[in-house]
Amino acid sequence: MVLLRCRSLTINLSPLLPSHFQSHKLHTTRLFRIPNLISLPQISASSSSLPTNNQTTTTTRSISDAARFARSVLFVPPGVDIEEITEDMVLPGSNIVIGPFAGHSQIKEVVFVKSSARARDCPKDDLPEIAILGRSNVGKSSLINCLVRKKEVALTSKKPGKTQLINHFLVNKSWYIVDLPGYGFAKVSDAAKTDWSAFTKGYFLNRDTLVSVLLLIDASVPPQKIDLDCANWLGRNNVPMTFVFTKCDKMKAAKGKRPDENIKAFQQIIRENFKQHPPWIMTSSVSGLGRDELLLHMSQLRNYWDQ
Structure with missing residues (x-):
């Protein structure tokens, strides 16, 4: 798992069925699963209480690791802060992060x-x-x-x-x-x-x-x-x-x-x-x-x- 702004992104190798691939709307809270096609850094941090100095150092290092992971593995479009990425921003069955430029995608003609x-x-x-x-x-x-x-x-x-x-x-x-x-x-x-x-x-x-x-x-x-x-x-x-x-x-x-x-x-x-x-x-x-x-x-x- 990788910590992204105190939220965990779970990379799951479970098969993705068609029911997982419904229309995606921006800023939903739905948890998307994506295949385990890459090895992830092991990152952990605690947010249950106010951090001590040592905890602050650990959390800062974790977020930095998450940003490094995002840069090397995820496709982060313009307008997205790497350290603000959460799992609901990643399209299912992909490494693609959805950002503010995503808009109307329906094909009418x-x-x-x-x-x-x-x-x-x-x-x-x-x-x-x-x-x-x-x-x-x-x-x-x-x-x-x-x-x-x-x-x-x-x-x-x-x-x-x-x-x-x-x-x-x-x-x-x-x-x-x-x-x-x-x-x-x-x-x-x-x-x-x-x-x-x-x-x-x-x-x-x-x-x-x-x-x-x-x-x-x-x-x-x-x-x-x-x-x-x-x-x-x-x-x-x-x-x-x-x-x-x-x-x-x-x-x-x-x-x-x-x-x-x-x-x-x-x-x-x-x-x-x-x-x-x-x-x-x-x-x-x-x-x-x-x-x-x-x-x-x-x-x-x-x-x-x-x-």
Whole structure:
């Protein structure tokens, strides 16, 4: 446990069921549970009476340890005092703290705008956009359909690699979801793969309206080198990202690993390359797990960008 302003944040490895993932409202007192995907400092402090000098020293050190933990493990958005974080501010199934920039996250309208073969052909209306990226069979289109709660907003296919363009979807007439080509299993020529890689990287490096990238990771399989390479490339180029673990309702028998074990293994590798852990969240397009929480996280990213 870690003490956060005289309150304890319990990291629990118990499976998270869909009933835990209901709409989250800011400043609730509900206790959220998040998976034990990181090792926590052992911190204790007593608040039952007025502290002595020794107790004061202990409490101060504990709060400092909690702040250190928050900086290295939790995603703390702007406007949040690290030493004021309490467990009800952490979204379930994630390391994401909700702050004052979180706002309206309901999707009322979504409209396909255009497909672009080059970054310079993308919409030029200066609206914020959040891009979705991942391996070709990671469930990218299914997640988009789950977020907007409309079937076939993004084309799903049993043949991975169908998306070969940058696709913009206008949400609530105010921001974009951007569906990027999947990587890894596209059935295209080597030349086309090279061009695809070039224009995708050009989008990341030159798109001023890009708020963040949702990097989708298949939690039903062990960590994949291609995903780690992509995460490291984004990190080296200072592209903001959130790890979105998909298929958290599945376990592939041949692999013998549960999603939480695969997520833990992935994060252990990430911590070796990142001083501060990027935000992450567990999802399932089948059960809807994590949907509302992810939308709330996306809202605070957009709102801060829009300031």
